[in-house]
Amino acid sequence: MVDLQTSVGELKLKNPTMLASGILGETGELLMRVAESGAGAVVTKSIGLEPREGHPNPTVIEFEFGLLNAVGLANPGIEDFREQFQIAKKGEVPVIGSIFGKGAGEFVDLATKMEDYGASAVELNLSCPHAEGLGQEIGAEPKNVELITKEVKGSVSIPVFPKLTPNVKDIVALADAASKGGADAVVAINSVRAMAISPETKMPILANKIGGLSGTAIRPIGVRCVYEIWREVSIPIIGVGGISSGMDALQYLMAGASAVQIGSGVWIGGPGVFSNVCKEIEEFLEENGHKSVKEVIGAAHSC
Amino acid sequence: MLVRKIETIVVESHHTKSFYFKGGFHADPGQFVMVWIPGVDEIPMGLSTIGENMGITVHRVGEATEKMHALKEGEKIGIRGPYGKGFDILGRKLLVVAGGTGIASLMPAVETAVEQGRDVQVAIGALTKDELLFAERVRKAGAKIEIATDDGSEGFEGFVSNLAEELLSNENYDQILTCGPEAMMKKVIEHGMNHKIRTQVSLERFMRCGIGVCGSCAFDGLRICRDGPVFDGEEVYGKGDFDTYRRDPSGKRIPLLPDV
Numbered sequence: 096m097v098d099l100q101t102s103v104g105e106l107k108l109k110n111p112t113m114l115a116s117g118i119l120g121e122t123g124e125l126l127m128r129v130a131e132s133g134a135g136a137v138v139t140k141s142i143g144l145e146p147r148e149g150h151p152n153p154t155v156i157e158f159e160f161g162l163l164n165a166v167g168l169a170n171p172g173i174e175d176f177r178e179q180f181q182i183a184k185k186g187e188v189p190v191i192g193s194i195f196g197k198g199a200g201e202f203v204d205l206a207t208k209m210e211d212y213g214a215s216a217v218e219l220n221l222s223c224p225h226a227e228g229l230g231q232e233i234g235a236e237p238k239n240v241e242l243i244t245k246e247v248k249g250s251v252s253i254p255v256f257p258k259l260t261p262n263v264k265d266i267v268a269l270a271d272a273a274s275k276g277g278a279d280a281v282v283a284i285n286s287v288r289a290m291a292i293s294p295e296t297k298m299p300i301l302a303n304k305i306g307g308l309s310g311t312a313i314r315p316i317g318v319r320c321v322y323e324i325w326r327e328v329s330i331p332i333i334g335v336g337g338i339s340s341g342m343d344a345l346q347y348l349m350a351g352a353s354a355v356q357i358g359s360g361v362w363i364g365g366p367g368v369f370s371n372v373c374k375e376i377e378e379f380l381e382e383n384g385h386k387s388v389k390e391v392i393g394a395a396h397s398c
Numbered sequence: 399m400l401v402r403k404i405e406t407i408v409v410e411s412h413h414t415k416s417f418y419f420k421g422g423f424h425a426d427p428g429q430f431v432m433v434w435i436p437g438v439d440e441i442p443m444g445l446s447t448i449g450e451n452m453g454i455t456v457h458r459v460g461e462a463t464e465k466m467h468a469l470k471e472g473e474k475i476g477i478r479g480p481y482g483k484g485f486d487i488l489g490r491k492l493l494v495v496a497g498g499t500g501i502a503s504l505m506p507a508v509e510t511a512v513e514q515g516r517d518v519q520v521a522i523g524a525l526t527k528d529e530l531l532f533a534e535r536v537r538k539a540g541a542k543i544e545i546a547t548d549d550g551s552e553g554f555e556g557f558v559s560n561l562a563e564e565l566l567s568n569e570n571y572d573q574i575l576t577c578g579p580e581a582m583m584k585k586v587i588e589h590g591m592n593h594k595i596r597t598q599v600s601l602e603r604f605m606r607c608g609i610g611v612c613g614s615c616a617f618d619g620l621r622i623c624r625d626g627p628v629f630d631g632e633e634v635y636g637k638g639d640f641d642t643y644r645r646d647p648s649g650k651r652i653p654l655l656p657d658v
Contacts, residue, residue, distance in 0.1 A: 118611050121649040124619035140613070146648040152440035153432075155607035156399055156478065166606060169614075171649040295401035296436045296474055362611050365624070 097380040098387040099373060103331045103353045104254050104279035106189060106216050108135035111348065111376070111388055112369045115335050115358030116141055116193040116218060116258070117166065119366070123182025130186025133370030137183065138356065139176070141193040141220040144201055146172040150225070151302040156291060161310025161337070162359045163291055165225040165303035168195055173208045180212040189215030191256070195229050199246040210251045217253060219243060222260035222285030224307040231260040231285070237272035244276025254279035256333060261320055262288045270324040280331040282356065283324060284317045310359035311337045318346045325351025325393055339364055341375020348388065349395040399434065400477045405451065407471050411529050413458045414499060415467055419475065421452035427507035428484030428600055428628045432608040434476030438465045442605045442623070444503030444577075445480060455502035455531070481608045482627045485598055489572025491517040494541070495562045495586050497578020498524060501532045503600050504577050512540045519544070521565060523558025523578070527551040559585035566593050574598070574631075580641035580654065587631035597631030603644055616645060
C-alpha cells in the first residue's frame with residue numbers, strides 16, 4: 096500500500112490533489128461534489144469584499160491544448176459567500192478560501208472572514224491576469240507580495256498561501272518575497288496572459304480581449320517555475336498548471352511541489368479527475384517501489 | 399470557435415426568430431451551442447434544427463437577444479459546441495410537452511423520434527395563438543399535435559401541463575420529454591410520476607464556459623451545461639433550485655422569475 100498523504104506546512108492532506116481556484120468553486124454544492132469525488136482539498140473561487148459580475152461573455156473558450164479565460168473575478172461577495180462556505184465544509188476535506196483585493200487592507204478583511212467561516216487556509220490571489228487593479232497588477236511586484244502576505248499573516252492564525260503569477264521576468268523573486276512575508280507556502284502558477292483572435296471577424300474573441308491561458312499548454316511553464324522556486328526558496332510549494340493525469344502531477348511533485356492543484360483538468364476529466372490522478376500516482380509509486388508520495392517530492396533535484 | 403454566416407432568418411412570431419447556419423458538426427437532439435454575437439455577448443442556445451443546416455430560435459428577452467434579432471442574413475456569428483447531454487429517445491410512444499419557446503429545444507427530438515418510427519404526441523402551450531411556435535413543423539414531421547393557449551384563442555384553454563395530464567389519463571405513453579417554464583415542467587414531472595412514466599426535462603441558466611468548468615450554471619450540485627441540460631425529472635424534482643432559484647453573473651442565488 097502506498098501512502099498518498101502529504102502536507103503543506105501544517106495543512107494535512109489525505110492525498111496531494113486539490114481543486115484549483117476558479118473551477119466549480121462558486122457554490123457550496125459543487126465544492127462538496129468535488130470533495131466527494133476525491134480531491135484532497137478544495138479551493139474556493141476568489142472572493143472579494145463586494146459582489147462582482149466579472150467581464151461580459153465570451154469569458155471562456157477552449158482549444159486543442161487548454162482554456163483561455165477572462166472571467167474577471169466574478170463572485171458573490173464575501174458576505175453572501177458565508178452560506179456557500181458552510182455547505183462546502185460538508186465535503187469533509189479542507190476548504191481553502193481564495194481571496195482578492197485592491198490592497199493589504201482588503202486582503203486582511205477577507206482573510207479574517209474566511210478564517211471566521213472555518214477556512215483551513217487562505218490563498219491570496221496575487222496573480223489573476225485579467226482584472227484591472229487586481230491580481231497580477233498588484234502581485235507582479237515582490238514588495239507588494241511581501242507586504243500583503245505579512246499583513247495577512249499578522250491577522251489570521253490559519254496558513255497563508257500566496258498564489259503567484261508566471262507573467263514576470265522572475266517568479267523566484269515573488270516566491271522569495273512571499274517567504275519573507277511569512278507565507279506558509281506558495282501556489283505556482285496562475286494562468287499565463289494570452290489572447291485569441293477570430294480571423295473571420297478580425298476581432299479578439301474574449302470580450303476582455305486578453306485573458307489567462309491554462310491547461311496542458313502551460314504545464315511545462317508551471318513545472319519550470321516550481322523547479323526554480325524549490326531551488327531558491329525553502330517554504331513548501333503547491334504546483335498548478337495543466338495537470339490532468341498522474342504523470343502530470345508527478346512532474347510537479349518531482350520538481351518540488353508538496354501538493355498539486357487541478358483546474359482545467361476538470362474540463363476533460365470531469366470531477367472524477369481527482370480520483371483518477373490519485374490512482375495513477377499510486378500505481379506509479381507502487382511500481383517504482385515507493386511507500387509514500389513524500390519520497391518523490393523534489394526528486395528531480397537530486398540528479 | 400467556429401464562425402458561421404447566417405444563411406437564413408425566419409420570423410416565427412413577434413418576438414421570436416430562427417437563425418440558420420451551416421453546421422459541419424454532429425449534434426444530438428437537446429444539445430445546445432454557445433452563440434457569440436461579435437462585440438456584444440455570448441449566450442447558450444438550444445439547437446432548434448440539427449443536420450447539415452443547424453438552427454437556433456431566439457426569443458427576444460434582453461440586450462443580447464435584442465442585438466441577435468438585429469442581425470441580418472450574411473452576417474457572422476460564432477459557435478462553440480455542441481455541448482451537454484441531450485434527450486435519450488426511447489420507447490414506442492412519446493409525449494412531448496412544450497411551453498412557450500421550449501418547443502425550440504424539443505423540435506429535433508420530435509423529428510428524430512418520428513424518423514425512428516416512434517409514435518409522437520406533441521402538446522404545445524402558449525399564452526395566446528399568435529405566440530404559438532412550430533405547430534406546422536410538428537405536423538409536417540408527422541407527429542400528432544394538441545395545442546393549449548392560456549387565453550383559449552386556440553385549442554385547449556389553460557396550461558399545457560393540464561393538457562398533458564388529460565393526454566396521460568387517456569393514453570399510455572412510454573416517456574415524456576418537456577421543456578418550458580420550470581413551474582410547468584414541475585407539474586409535468588408530477589403527472590409523469592403519478593402515471594409511473596419517466597420524464598426528461600431541459601433546463602437553462604446563466605452560463606459562461608458551457609463545458610463544465612466555471613460553475614456559473616450551478617444548479618444545486620449539478621452543472622446545467624455539462625451534467626445537463628437534459629435531466630431526468632426525478633433527479634431535479636427535489637432540488638432546492640428547481641423552479642425557485644437561479645444565479646446571477648456574480649454567482650448570487652436569486653429568485654427564478656417566471657418567463658414573460
